[in-house]
Amino acid sequence: MILKRRLFWMVAILIAVAAIVIPLVSSNYMLRVVNITMITYICVLSMFIVFGMAGQISFAQAGFWGVGAYITAILTVKLQLSPVIAIFASVLGTGLIAAILGLALFRLHGHYFGFSTIGVVMILNGLFQNWKPVTGGADGIGGIPAFGIGSWEFTSEMNNFHLILVIVVAVSIITYIVQRSALGRSFMAIRDNEIAAKCMGVNSYKTKIIAFTLAAMYCGIAGSLFAFLTSYISATTFTFPQSALYLVMLMLGGYNTLAGPVVGTLLLMLLPEWFRFLQEYILLIYGLGVMVLMVVMPDGLIGGGKKAYESIRKRGWAKQPSNDIG
Amino acid sequence: MVLQLIIAGLAMGIVYGLVAMGFVLIFRAVGVVNFAQGEFLMIGGFFSYTLTAQLGLPMGAALGVCALIMGLFGIFFHFLTYWPLRKSWDITVIISTIGASIALKEIATLLWGPAPLGVDPIVPGLAKFSTVSIEWQFILTIGIAALLMGGVFMLLERTYLGHILQATAQDQYAAALIGIPVVVATGLTFAISALITGVGGLLLAPIFFVTTTMGGITGLKAFAAVIIGGFGSVHGAIIGGILIGFVDTFSGAYISSTYRDAIVFLCLILALIVRPQGIFGEKIAEKV
Numbered sequence: 338m339i340l341k342r343r344l345f346w347m348v349a350i351l352i353a354v355a356a357i358v359i360p361l362v363s364s365n366y367m368l369r370v371v372n373i374t375m376i377t378y379i380c381v382l383s384m385f386i387v388f389g390m391a392g393q394i395s396f397a398q399a400g401f402w403g404v405g406a407y408i409t410a411i412l413t414v415k416l417q418l419s420p421v422i423a424i425f426a427s428v429l430g431t432g433l434i435a436a437i438l439g440l441a442l443f444r445l446h447g448h449y450f451g452f453s454t455i456g457v458v459m460i461l462n463g464l465f466q467n468w469k470p471v472t473g474g475a476d477g478i479g480g481i482p483a484f485g486i487g488s489w490e491f492t493s494e495m496n497n498f499h500l501i502l503v504i505v506v507a508v509s510i511i512t513y514i515v516q517r518s519a520l521g522r523s524f525m526a527i528r529d530n531e532i533a534a535k536c537m538g539v540n541s542y543k544t545k546i547i548a549f550t551l552a553a554m555y556c557g558i559a560g561s562l563f564a565f566l567t568s569y570i571s572a573t574t575f576t577f578p579q580s581a582l583y584l585v586m587l588m589l590g591g592y593n594t595l596a597g598p599v600v601g602t603l604l605l606m607l608l609p610e611w612f613r614f615l616q617e618y619i620l621l622i623y624g625l626g627v628m629v630l631m632v633v634m635p636d637g638l639i640g641g642g643k644k645a646y647e648s649i650r651k652r653g654w655a656k657q658p659s660n661d662i663g
Numbered sequence: 664m665v666l667q668l669i670i671a672g673l674a675m676g677i678v679y680g681l682v683a684m685g686f687v688l689i690f691r692a693v694g695v696v697n698f699a700q701g702e703f704l705m706i707g708g709f710f711s712y713t714l715t716a717q718l719g720l721p722m723g724a725a726l727g728v729c730a731l732i733m734g735l736f737g738i739f740f741h742f743l744t745y746w747p748l749r750k751s752w753d754i755t756v757i758i759s760t761i762g763a764s765i766a767l768k769e770i771a772t773l774l775w776g777p778a779p780l781g782v783d784p785i786v787p788g789l790a791k792f793s794t795v796s797i798e799w800q801f802i803l804t805i806g807i808a809a810l811l812m813g814g815v816f817m818l819l820e821r822t823y824l825g826h827i828l829q830a831t832a833q834d835q836y837a838a839a840l841i842g843i844p845v846v847v848a849t850g851l852t853f854a855i856s857a858l859i860t861g862v863g864g865l866l867l868a869p870i871f872f873v874t875t876t877m878g879g880i881t882g883l884k885a886f887a888a889v890i891i892g893g894f895g896s897v898h899g900a901i902i903g904g905i906l907i908g909f910v911d912t913f914s915g916a917y918i919s920s921t922y923r924d925a926i927v928f929l930c931l932i933l934a935l936i937v938r939p940q941g942i943f944g945e946k947i948a949e950k951v
Binding site for chain 2: 588
């Protein structure tokens with residue numbers, strides 16, 4: 338318990354320091370990168386809930402991200418509603434769509450559910466791309482106002498940074514609470530053994546729909562923030578490869594702990610930014626790096642790090658008896 | 664008009680069928696979906712450009728060389744993405760193939776540039792059958808792809824080597840016990856899979872332009888074909904591919920050319936809900 342409290346304070350201080358230092362030292366461009374990274378982190382967290390906790394592979398996350406962004410864009414640009422209403426509508430609308438889809442798609446099990454979500458992201462992308470009167474078709478939607486409450490507007494990059502950071506922290510805390518709750522444990526029970534979970538009285542169909550809906554709501558909020566931040570959205574952002582990328586980030590970080598999504602997102606979003614000088618080779622190295630990391634650390638960086646730490650500790654422990662004898 | 668559409672749909676469908684067959688062969692052998700399958704198709708397309716337009720080989724020779732290179736490439740791919748991860752969880756192999764697909768696209772961009780490349784048809788011109796005229800390219804595509812599919816079938820069902828591959832696909836451990844070198848069998852499966860998909864790319868190259876993104880959407884449609892046909896079934900992959908080809912072509916012509924991709928994937932979801940195990944799939948037993 339003491340250790341946990343110490344960990345809590347360490348994380349809290351780290352976030353506070355980041356909140357103060359990052360805007361001071363980084364340029365406007367770098368701040369934009371950090372903002373996009375934090376939005377991506379919310380999406381990876383949603384992957385953490387649906388795949389890391391409930392064990393259901395979902396490629397629909399980028400599609401839901403898009404739904405959130407488009408709901409915000411349509412409500413603020415075409416209907417001139419206030420951003421606060423738009424952000425709530427994005428979350429609820431995305432959740433509603435996911436719940437309805439989940440009712441149909443969770444009749445499928447295991448890999449087959451994953452396959453059907455590929456269909457979902459392709460259809461959603463087709464709608465974004467072609468449903469001209471509503472989504473603006475290939476032109477996308479521009480001129481989305483910045484987020485604001487009344488007269489208090491978040492126009493600058495720094496304001497957006499603080500707004501997104503607050504939401505990131507809130508969403509992380511919610512995820513932590515969910516993970517510790519009975520609901521989270523039933524998610525993990527389904528991941529580890531669905532039949533055993535059913536025997537213990539978990540309604541697996543309902544629970545999986547709840548996980549899928551909750552994850553989609555995360556994507557909804559991320560999409561809404563993305564729309565406010567960039568003020569222009571188009572269909573080319575919300576594609577199947579983007580979903581695959583979330584899965585890659587989660588797996589590289591480690592799908593078992595909350596630290597996994599943080600590490601995975603930071604690694605894949607910020608490292609390419611620092612290695613910009615490699616220019617056209619950057620994506621090649623990125624792809625090869627993903628392959629190598631998976632081969633070297635199949636449990637992700639957090640899992641691999643833990644394993645390395647254990648082995649070092651064990652070695653130290655193994656030496657002790659021989660010292661005693663000597 | 665209808666007959667031309669049928670031929671075009673069949674030509675597209677049979678290429679989807681080839682790619683789908685590539686998916687199924689790897690899935691049966693190692694139990695993993697290869698997300699870089701579409702990139703095999705793209706690499707085949709680029710090779711056909713290099714061999715015919717840049718090196719000036721005649722089409723027959725280009726076909727042979729392309730098949731050979733793609734086979735070797737499949738073995739290389741096997742040792743890079745699957746073999747080191749064969750003992751860990753299957754999702755790690757999926758992630759590894761996603762990484763490979765990003766890397767392959769970038770290699771293609773570095774080698775051949777980002778601009779779309781045009782490839783001359785194998786036999787130019789139109790074939791006239793009384794009132795309708797059909798492009799030779801479509802007819803040849805159907806012919807070559809059907810021959811290739813027949814060849815793979817014969818290999819799997821009628822030859823000793825094919826039985827080795829099938830035995831390994833059923834149970835790697837048992838196959839190893841009776842003395843089958845598993846690494847050879849899985850490597851060869853990857854080679855065959857890359858070969859047929861690469862030739863699919865060569866056949867598709869003259870119909871569309873060769874681009875680095877051609878693999879993505881074609882790969883996903885072939886994937887839909889695999890699911891509709893029934894996962895793990897080679898017949899199912901071919902039938903599913905041809906169905907997807909028809910849906911793709913006819914929805915493009917009669918319903919809406921902008922929504923054709925969305926319609927294909929809507930069919931996928933409907934098929935999954937009505938018959939999740941696919942046309943030829945067996946009822947999925949729940950593991951206890």
